[in-house]
Amino acid sequence: MPRMASLTLALCATMVSSALGQSSLHDQIDALIEAKAAGPLAAQTSDAEFLRRVYLDFAGRIPSLEESPAFLADADAAKREKLVDKLLASDEYAxxxxxxxxxxxxxxxxxxxxxxxxxxxxxxxxxxxxxxxxxxxxxxxxxxxxxxxxxxxxxxxxxxxxxxxxxxxxxxxxxxxxxxxxxxxxxxxxxxxxxxxxxxxxxxxxxxxxxxxxxxxxxxxxxxxxxxxxxxxxxxxxxxxxxxxxxxxxxxxxxxxxxxxxxxxxxxxxxxxxxxxxxxxxxxxxxxxxLPSPDNQLFKKNIANRLWWLLLGRGLVQPLDMQHAGNAPSHPELLELLANEFAAHKFDMKWLLREIALSKTYQRGSQAADDAAAEAPRESYRVALEKPLSSEQLLASMIAATGESARAKPDELQERFAKAFANPPREPEVEFSPTVKAALFYLNDSVVLGWLKPAPGNLAARLFETKENGKLAEEMYLSILTRLPGEDEKKDVVDYLAKHAANRETAIRNLLWSLLASNEFCMNH
Amino acid sequence: MNPLCKPWEHALSRRQLLGAAAGVGASLGLSNLLHPVAAEEMKKKAKQVLFIWIDGGMSQLESWDPKPNTLFGGPFRAIPTSVPGIHVSELVPRSAKIMQHLAIVRSLCTQDNSHSAGVARIQRGDPKNRGVTYPYFGSAVAKLLGAGSSGLPPYVWVKPGSSGFIHQDAGFLGPKFGAVAFGDGKPPDNLVLHESVTPADDDERNALRAVANARYAKNRRKQVGEATSYVYDVARTLMKRQDLFDTTKFDPKDVERYGTHEFGRHMLQARKMLEAGVTFVKVNSYGWDTHGDNFNGHLSLMPKFDQAFAAMVQDLADRSMLDNVLVIAMSEFGRTPRINGHIGRDHWPEAWSLVMTGCGIKRGLAVGETNAEGTWVTSKEFDIGHMFHTWFNALSIDPKKTEYDNGGQPLPIAHDDCHAVKELLVG
Known part of the structure; x- marks a missing residue:
C-alpha cells in the first residue's frame, strides 16, 4: 500500500509542476548544473559534433556518409530534437x-x-x-x-x-x-x-x-x-x-x-x-x-545515475556503485530530480534519455576556450567529457567509416574486437584506460588493415578513384571523422599524396589508418 | 632527471637516435648505437629494481627464519650458509650458498592479515591515509626513476595468467605509470609488424597519427592524448624487441639453471628485461596460501623459488649488475607459527621475513630477531613503511625530502612515521 500511495504522490507532483508551467526536465538539468558550474562553460557542440555524438550514443556507430550531409544541411531549428527522436525510434537504438x-x-x-x-x-x-x-x-x-x-x-x-x-x-x-x-x-x-x-x-x-x-x-x-x-x-x-x-x-x-x-x-x-x-x-x-520499486531510493537513483553516466561520461555518484552518505553526488538535487521524475514516468528509459540528450549540458562541446579551461573539474560538467568508444562502437564505426558494411560480418568480428578493446571479465567498463594491447591491435590486426585496401565500393577504392586530392581529403574526413578537414589538414593531405604519388595506394592507406587510429575517432567527444 | 620529462619523451628520443643512425647510412645493431664508453657510463648509473612477489604468503619458518625442534618449527632442518652464524631452512640450499650476497630481514611486523587488502597495502607501502590511492612500488619507482633510455615501459610485470596494461597499480599517478603485464611471459598479441606494412610506412602512418592527435588535443583535457601516445610508444618499442619474448631463443643452459617450471621461465625472462634496461620488473609466483598441508606445499614450492632466485642473484653478480639492481623477494605476510588442524599455517603479519640484495644494500647479514618459537619479534619491529624508506634510500631517492605532487597536494612517497633501516644500507 505505501508503494501505491507514494506513486500517486509522485504522479501528483508531476502534474502539479506541469500545471504550474514549470520547465521541462532538460531545462531543470541545465539550471542545476549551471548553478554549480563555478567557471566558464564550453561552447555548445557544432552540428557535426552533435551528430556524431548522438549517433554513437543511440545508434552505437558514427553516421554514414549518406546520413551526415542531410542533417548538416537541414535548416530546421528543431533538427537536433528531431534527430534524437529518429534515433530513439530506430532499430539501432535497441x-x-x-x-x-x-x-x-x-x-x-x-x-x-x-x-x-x-x-x-x-x-x-x-x-x-x-x-x-x-x-x-x-x-x-x-x-x-x-x-x-x-x-x-x-x-x-x-x-x-x-x-x-x-x-x-x-x-x-x-x-x-x-x-x-x-x-x-x-x-x-x-x-x-x-x-x-x-x-x-x-x-x-x-x-x-x-x-x-x-x-x-x-x-x-x-x-x-x-x-x-x-x-x-x-x-x-x-x-x-x-x-x-x-x-x-x-x-x-x-x-x-x-x-x-x-x-x-x-x-x-x-x-x-x-x-x-x-x-x-x-x-x-x-x-x-x-527492490525495483519507486519507493526504493537506491534502486531509482542507481539507474538514473547509470543512464546519466552513459550519456555524460561521469556518474553524478562516482564510482557508480558507491552510493552512500560519505560519497555524496556531485549534484544531489539533480540526482534526486532525475530519479523521482524517472520513477514518475514509470521508468520509461527513452523518456529519460531523451530529456538528458536535449539538455544544453549534454550538448556542450568537449573543447574549451583554452587548455587551462579544458582541465575544469570533471564533476563540474563545464566541458563535455570524452567517452571512449566501446569495442562494439569501435567495430560498428570502423565498418561504417571504411565503407565495408556490405562485406564485414560484425557478429563474427565482435569477439576479436572485444579481446583487443574490452576490459577483462568482471571489470566494469566505466573509466577510460588505453592499452598497449589495443594499440598493437590497431597497428597490426589483419582485418583492420584489410579494410584499408581498395575493394569494390569501399572508402579506400573511392578515394583511389578520386583524382582531385582536395576532394579526397574532404571525403576521407567526412567518412571517418564526420566533419570536413580544416585548411591545414586539407593541405597536409594534398602535400602527402603529392609526395607519395608513386605509391598512391599505400599513401591513402597510411592516411586512412592515421585517422582511424586517432583519438578523435576513438573517443565520443 | 628533469622533473618535466615524461617517460615517453625518452622513448621518442631513443627513436630519434635510431632514425639519426639510419640517416647517416650506418647499419648498426642496437648495442652499437651508443658510444661504448657512454653506454658503460649509463649502465653504471641507471638503477633498476627486481621485485619478486610471492603471492599468498611464504612461510618464514620454511625459508629465512627456521626454528627447528621447537613447538611450531615443523619438520624441516636449518642449514648453515656461506655466512657463518646465519642459518636458513634446508628448503633453500642454493640461496644458502650465496648468502654472502643476501640481506635477510626477520623482524617484519605489518598491519593486515587478509589477502584482498594486504597485497595492495604492502605493495603501496601502507602510507598514511590521505584520501588518495597510492601507487604500487613498481609504479612509484617508474615515476621516480623514469623509464631510462631503453624506450621500454618502465614497469613490466611477468606473471601467470593474462597480459595487459594494469593501470590500477598506478593509483593517483595516472595510467601511464601502470604495469605492462606479460601474462605467462607471453608477448602481447599482434606484436609482429604486419606483413603488408614496411617499417618506413609504419613510421609514416604513426607520424600522421601524431599530427592528428596534436590537433585534436588543442583545448581538450590532456589525459586522453597523453595516455594514448604512451601506449603507442610502448607498443612500437616492444615490436622492435622480439628477442625479449621469444623463449625458444633462450640459452638452454640458462633454462636448465633457472628451472623448467613456470617461475624459472619467468625469472629468466625478467633477467632479459633487466638486461634490456627496464627500470622495474615484477615477477609473480602464485599459490603460496598454504592453509592446508603447509609442509608438502613448501616442499614443492620452495625449491622452485630457490633455484630461480639463486640463479638470478648469481647472474646479476656475475654481470656486475648487482650494484645497480635492487632485488627484493617478499609476500604480503608470513604464516602462523601455530600449525592448524589441516597441517597448514594461516596468515601471520606479526613476525615474518623477507630477503633482498643489490643496489645500495649491505650483504651477508640477517637483521632482526624473533623469539624462540618464532611467534613474535623480539628486536625492533619493522613495518612495510620502513622497507619503503630503506629501498628508496638504496635507490638514492631521499624519502624524507622527495614528495609526489598530486595536482597540488604534496604527498610523501613513504609513510611519514617510518624511517630507513640503517643496518641494511651501504654507507
Missing amino acids: KRMSQVFHVMLLERLGDHKEWQKYLQDSFAANKPWDVMAREMLNPSAENEATRGAALFFSKRLENYGQNPVDVPGMVRDVGRLFMGIDVQCCQCHDHLFVDDYKQEYYQGLFAFVGQATLRQESFPAIAEKPLAKKVEFMSVFVKEPKKVGPYLPGLKEIEIPVYANGEEWEIKPDPKTKNPGKLKFSTLKILSEQ
Missing part, C-alpha cells in the same frame, strides 16, 4: 542499448542468444526498467519471451574457469548493479570506511538470493530452494553472533514463514520431468517486488 546493458549487467562474463533476444525485445518495446529488473531478479522459465533474463543469475551460478561458484560475487553484483551499492566488504564485517554499509546489507541480500541454483537447460534457467531460517553471521572484528532474514537497506526485514518439512512447496519439484517446482515462500519473488 541494439545499442542491448550492448550497453549486456556489458553493464554481465560484465563480459558470458552470453546467450536468449539473453540477447530478451534485451533486444525489451529495448525495442521500451520496456520500463523496473519491469526488466523484476524479470531478471525473478526469472520465469515458463515465459519463453522473457526467460533469457535468467542469464543475470545463471551465468553467475556457473563455475568461473576453475573457480567454484562465486556466490558472494553474485550477491555483490545485485547490490552494485541494481542499487549502486558495493557490499562486498560487508560479507565479513561492517564496511570500515563507509559508515552506511553494514554487514546486514550483505547478509540480508544474501538471504534473498542465496537459495538460487543453476538449472541445466538449453536456455538460461535457475531454480530456488526454500529458505527455512535466518542467515547467521558474525563480524570478524566483533565476535557477536547475529541473524538476519531477507532484508534490503532502508526497508523492513521479511518474516520467514514456518512450514512443516515438505510443506514448503506449492508445486513440488520433480526430477523426472525436470520441473523445478514452485515455492510458497519465494525470496526471489519478494526481492523482485521490493
Whole structure:
C-alpha cells in the first residue's frame, strides 16, 4: 500500500509542476548544473559534433556518409530534437542499448542468444526498467519471451574457469548493479570506511538470493530452494553472533514463514520431468517486488545515475556503485530530480534519455576556450567529457567509416574486437584506460588493415578513384571523422599524396589508418 | 632527471637516435648505437629494481627464519650458509650458498592479515591515509626513476595468467605509470609488424597519427592524448624487441639453471628485461596460501623459488649488475607459527621475513630477531613503511625530502612515521 500511495504522490507532483508551467526536465538539468558550474562553460557542440555524438550514443556507430550531409544541411531549428527522436525510434537504438546493458549487467562474463533476444525485445518495446529488473531478479522459465533474463543469475551460478561458484560475487553484483551499492566488504564485517554499509546489507541480500541454483537447460534457467531460517553471521572484528532474514537497506526485514518439512512447496519439484517446482515462500519473488520499486531510493537513483553516466561520461555518484552518505553526488538535487521524475514516468528509459540528450549540458562541446579551461573539474560538467568508444562502437564505426558494411560480418568480428578493446571479465567498463594491447591491435590486426585496401565500393577504392586530392581529403574526413578537414589538414593531405604519388595506394592507406587510429575517432567527444 | 620529462619523451628520443643512425647510412645493431664508453657510463648509473612477489604468503619458518625442534618449527632442518652464524631452512640450499650476497630481514611486523587488502597495502607501502590511492612500488619507482633510455615501459610485470596494461597499480599517478603485464611471459598479441606494412610506412602512418592527435588535443583535457601516445610508444618499442619474448631463443643452459617450471621461465625472462634496461620488473609466483598441508606445499614450492632466485642473484653478480639492481623477494605476510588442524599455517603479519640484495644494500647479514618459537619479534619491529624508506634510500631517492605532487597536494612517497633501516644500507 505505501508503494501505491507514494506513486500517486509522485504522479501528483508531476502534474502539479506541469500545471504550474514549470520547465521541462532538460531545462531543470541545465539550471542545476549551471548553478554549480563555478567557471566558464564550453561552447555548445557544432552540428557535426552533435551528430556524431548522438549517433554513437543511440545508434552505437558514427553516421554514414549518406546520413551526415542531410542533417548538416537541414535548416530546421528543431533538427537536433528531431534527430534524437529518429534515433530513439530506430532499430539501432535497441541494439545499442542491448550492448550497453549486456556489458553493464554481465560484465563480459558470458552470453546467450536468449539473453540477447530478451534485451533486444525489451529495448525495442521500451520496456520500463523496473519491469526488466523484476524479470531478471525473478526469472520465469515458463515465459519463453522473457526467460533469457535468467542469464543475470545463471551465468553467475556457473563455475568461473576453475573457480567454484562465486556466490558472494553474485550477491555483490545485485547490490552494485541494481542499487549502486558495493557490499562486498560487508560479507565479513561492517564496511570500515563507509559508515552506511553494514554487514546486514550483505547478509540480508544474501538471504534473498542465496537459495538460487543453476538449472541445466538449453536456455538460461535457475531454480530456488526454500529458505527455512535466518542467515547467521558474525563480524570478524566483533565476535557477536547475529541473524538476519531477507532484508534490503532502508526497508523492513521479511518474516520467514514456518512450514512443516515438505510443506514448503506449492508445486513440488520433480526430477523426472525436470520441473523445478514452485515455492510458497519465494525470496526471489519478494526481492523482485521490493527492490525495483519507486519507493526504493537506491534502486531509482542507481539507474538514473547509470543512464546519466552513459550519456555524460561521469556518474553524478562516482564510482557508480558507491552510493552512500560519505560519497555524496556531485549534484544531489539533480540526482534526486532525475530519479523521482524517472520513477514518475514509470521508468520509461527513452523518456529519460531523451530529456538528458536535449539538455544544453549534454550538448556542450568537449573543447574549451583554452587548455587551462579544458582541465575544469570533471564533476563540474563545464566541458563535455570524452567517452571512449566501446569495442562494439569501435567495430560498428570502423565498418561504417571504411565503407565495408556490405562485406564485414560484425557478429563474427565482435569477439576479436572485444579481446583487443574490452576490459577483462568482471571489470566494469566505466573509466577510460588505453592499452598497449589495443594499440598493437590497431597497428597490426589483419582485418583492420584489410579494410584499408581498395575493394569494390569501399572508402579506400573511392578515394583511389578520386583524382582531385582536395576532394579526397574532404571525403576521407567526412567518412571517418564526420566533419570536413580544416585548411591545414586539407593541405597536409594534398602535400602527402603529392609526395607519395608513386605509391598512391599505400599513401591513402597510411592516411586512412592515421585517422582511424586517432583519438578523435576513438573517443565520443 | 628533469622533473618535466615524461617517460615517453625518452622513448621518442631513443627513436630519434635510431632514425639519426639510419640517416647517416650506418647499419648498426642496437648495442652499437651508443658510444661504448657512454653506454658503460649509463649502465653504471641507471638503477633498476627486481621485485619478486610471492603471492599468498611464504612461510618464514620454511625459508629465512627456521626454528627447528621447537613447538611450531615443523619438520624441516636449518642449514648453515656461506655466512657463518646465519642459518636458513634446508628448503633453500642454493640461496644458502650465496648468502654472502643476501640481506635477510626477520623482524617484519605489518598491519593486515587478509589477502584482498594486504597485497595492495604492502605493495603501496601502507602510507598514511590521505584520501588518495597510492601507487604500487613498481609504479612509484617508474615515476621516480623514469623509464631510462631503453624506450621500454618502465614497469613490466611477468606473471601467470593474462597480459595487459594494469593501470590500477598506478593509483593517483595516472595510467601511464601502470604495469605492462606479460601474462605467462607471453608477448602481447599482434606484436609482429604486419606483413603488408614496411617499417618506413609504419613510421609514416604513426607520424600522421601524431599530427592528428596534436590537433585534436588543442583545448581538450590532456589525459586522453597523453595516455594514448604512451601506449603507442610502448607498443612500437616492444615490436622492435622480439628477442625479449621469444623463449625458444633462450640459452638452454640458462633454462636448465633457472628451472623448467613456470617461475624459472619467468625469472629468466625478467633477467632479459633487466638486461634490456627496464627500470622495474615484477615477477609473480602464485599459490603460496598454504592453509592446508603447509609442509608438502613448501616442499614443492620452495625449491622452485630457490633455484630461480639463486640463479638470478648469481647472474646479476656475475654481470656486475648487482650494484645497480635492487632485488627484493617478499609476500604480503608470513604464516602462523601455530600449525592448524589441516597441517597448514594461516596468515601471520606479526613476525615474518623477507630477503633482498643489490643496489645500495649491505650483504651477508640477517637483521632482526624473533623469539624462540618464532611467534613474535623480539628486536625492533619493522613495518612495510620502513622497507619503503630503506629501498628508496638504496635507490638514492631521499624519502624524507622527495614528495609526489598530486595536482597540488604534496604527498610523501613513504609513510611519514617510518624511517630507513640503517643496518641494511651501504654507507
